[in-house]
Amino acid sequence: MAGYDEMAPGVFRIRQQVRKGWVPFTMNLYALPGKDGLLxxxxxxxxxxxxxxxxxxxDLEGRTGSRVQQVLPSHAHWDHFSGASALAERHRMTVRLTEAMVPLVRTRACYRAAYREGASALRPRAGAVKEALRSLGGRLMDEAFSLSMGIRAVTGPFSPLAVGDRLExxxxxxxxxxxxGHCDVHIMLWNEKAGILLGGDNVLADITTWLGPPRSDLVAYQKTLETIRELPGLRLILPAHGRPVTDPVKRTTHLIAHxxxxxxxxxxxxxxAGPKGLTGRSLVRAYYPRMAPLKRSIAQGWIEATLLYLLREGDVARTAEKGLWRYHTP
Ligand SMILES: [Zn+2]
Structure with a gap:
């Protein structure tokens, strides 16, 4: 059996697929076997x-004679941490979490709360009844997705991990x-000698990574891209989705400019748009005119993050009008 590829000596990519609605969704997990190897x-x-x-x-432990004993999520998005506790149990692995990840992944409720739509850039908070209905709708959607995609909290024991730690x-x-940037608690693994970065969702080869409120930050993301571009001897980024980034400096430069x-x-x-300005929703529709609503609600994240950033910077102002935010010059 295969199911995995060796991307560089001792670096194995395991491709995992689930169905997101009807669409197959593929994740890359990287196994780094060793005496105390990790996933x-x-x-x-x-x-x-x-x-x-x-x-x-x-299979790869049998082949290499080494072990994969620790599992580290790169960040607090469901497709990166959901398998952790089950893998720990079934493969006798230790889950490693940074302090910042802990409050976001330990229960389904705290994960949901961490991404709740309180920070929507498209509409102000509605009355209590309407908000409660929206929250219930979100919860039902979440439960439905969870069935096909396997969203699971990290419920079992874990051991702490910190930025700056070195793993052999x-x-x-x-x-x-x-x-x-993409997520505030995102970590990456850097092997300076090999020039390889396991970049999680930060740099993808064919698509721009998702950005959106409340846990994305445009400024932090630009800084992260600059940090990545300046890593000495960087020659390969292995991302959490899609194919490897074989021209990392060119790709990060492109993403910074984009x-x-x-x-x-x-x-x-x-x-x-003049003194009356425009609604966030009309901006979203102008960028994604024919996209299905559910898909669009994900795609629009960067527009929302950008509006909130411009608002914080004082470049734009907004007024509530008929249940929507209308953006205009201050
Ligand atoms: Zn992510």
Whole structure:
């Protein structure tokens, strides 16, 4: 059996797939065997997805004669931590979490609360009844998704991990780096000798990573991209989704420019809309005119994050009108 590929000596990619609604959704988990080897990212928590990872780990441990004994989520998004406790149980692994991840992943309720829509840039908070209905709707949606995608809290024991820690594997030493932006508690693993970064969701080869309130930060993300671009001898980024990034400096440079361009675009659109301004919702519809509502609610995250950033900076102001935020020049 395979189910995994060796991306560089001692660095194995396990591909895990679940169904997001009807669409297959693939995650890359990286196994770094060693005396005290590790798995970077835990993926989904469905029974099948976990069983697939356990099979791959057993196979590659047999092949390498080394062990994979620790599992580290890169950040607090469901597709990165949900498999952790089940893997710990079935493969006798230790879950490693940073202090910042703990309050976000220990229960389903705290995970939901950590991403609750309180910070929507499109509409002000409604009355108590309407908000309660929305919250119930969100909860039902979450439960439905959880069935097919396997969203699971990290409920079992864990041992702490910190930025700056160094982890020894057969592929050499990996340093834990902070990589906030996409998610505030994002970490990455850097192997300076090999020039390889396990970048989580920060740099993807073919798509721009998701950004959105309340846990994304545009400024932190730009800084993270700059930090990545300046890593000495960086030659390969292995991302949590999609193919490897083989031109990391070019790709991060492109992403830095892309974010700046998008920021300028939104600022211009608000400015040119005149004194009445425009609603966040009309901006979203202008960017994604034909997208299905559910997909659009995810795609629009960067527009919301950008509006909230411009608001904080004082570049735009907003007024509530008919249940929507209307943005205009201050
Ligand atoms: Zn993510």
């Amino acid at each position: 970077f990212d835990a993926g989904s928590g469905t029974r099948g997805a976990v069983a697939h990872v356990v099979r791959c780990l057993l 594997t057969d592929a050499g030493t990996w340093e834990v780096l902070a990589g906030p 974010r700046k361009k998008r920021l300028a675009e939104i600022r211009d659109k608000v400015e040119t």
